[in-house]
Amino acid sequence: MSVVGTQVLGRSRADRRWRRLAVALTVVGLALTAPLGAASAAPPPGPTMPVEFDLTRYQPVGGAQFRPVAYSDDGRAFLRIGGWLCQIGPDYRYVGCQGRPATAPRDVRGAAISGDQQGPWRIPDWSNYRFGAPSGFRAPTLPVGKRVTIAGVTCTAPRPATAACRTGSRALIFTPGWHKFFFPSGDTAHSPNPAPRELPPRLQYWNQLPATPAPPR
CATH class of the missing domain: 1.20.5 (Single alpha-helices involved in coiled-coils or other helix-helix interfaces)
Structure with a gap:
């Protein structure tokens, strides 16, 4: 070669x-x-507990002061939280709060949860749902930084002008500028939330509450 x-x-x-x-x-x-x-x-991490429902931040108070004894009030409890009127009962895990945050439709006058099975549902103006005690009972105020549990519903007063109430897997937060609903994954028995851009960044993604810690009964 x-x-x-x-x-x-x-x-x-x-x-x-x-x-x-x-x-x-x-x-x-x-x-x-x-x-x-x-x-x-x-996958992204699961939902975290909103500060409004982190019960370690709030001092518990007794519920007796919020429950009138009048027969016409049917065993309900009534309380003012940050200026919002909320009522609990008469059955287990029923709660509603009166008012219209800026992100709610104009024909809405509140929202309610029914027995941890449905809601939060918006309460339209034409509904016969009644807010307030038929007896005329004046609802005491839940002070900022306090919480109360009545009939399986826990409400907190996180800051001025804010009300937050939850049952088991359902909850609502009312502020003058926005509102937020929580419900189980895959659930359809509730009203929709505002657009994410109208909510604080920490509440824009998850519509569920974490499974732990379990809510008070």
Whole structure:
């Protein structure tokens, strides 16, 4: 074989070795990056407890002061929270709050949860749902920083002009500027929430409350 032929053959063998090395390095690189890709595809974390329902932030008070004894009031409890009138009962885990936050439709006068089975539902102006005590009982105010649990409903007074009440997996928050509803995943027995852009960033994604800690009974 000539000198030129020997040189060409040598270069051909060298090229093949380099190609094999490049392929091997590519395979190793893919193997190393695969776990990173899997980690980046992990689902986002679940819902966190809104500060309005973090009960460690609030001092409990007794519920007797909010419950009138008049027969016409049917065992309900009435309280003012941040200026909003809320009522609990007469049955277990029933609660409603009166008022229209800025994000609610104009023909709405409140919202209610029914037995932890439905709601929060908006209460339209034409509804016969009644807010307030038939007896004329004047609802006491739940002070800021306090909470009360009555008939499976826990209401908190997180800050001035804000009311928050929850049952088991359903809840509502009223403020002058916005409102937020919570309900189980996949549930359809409730009214819709405002558009996310109208809510605080911390409340724009999840419409569910975390499973733990369990709410008071």
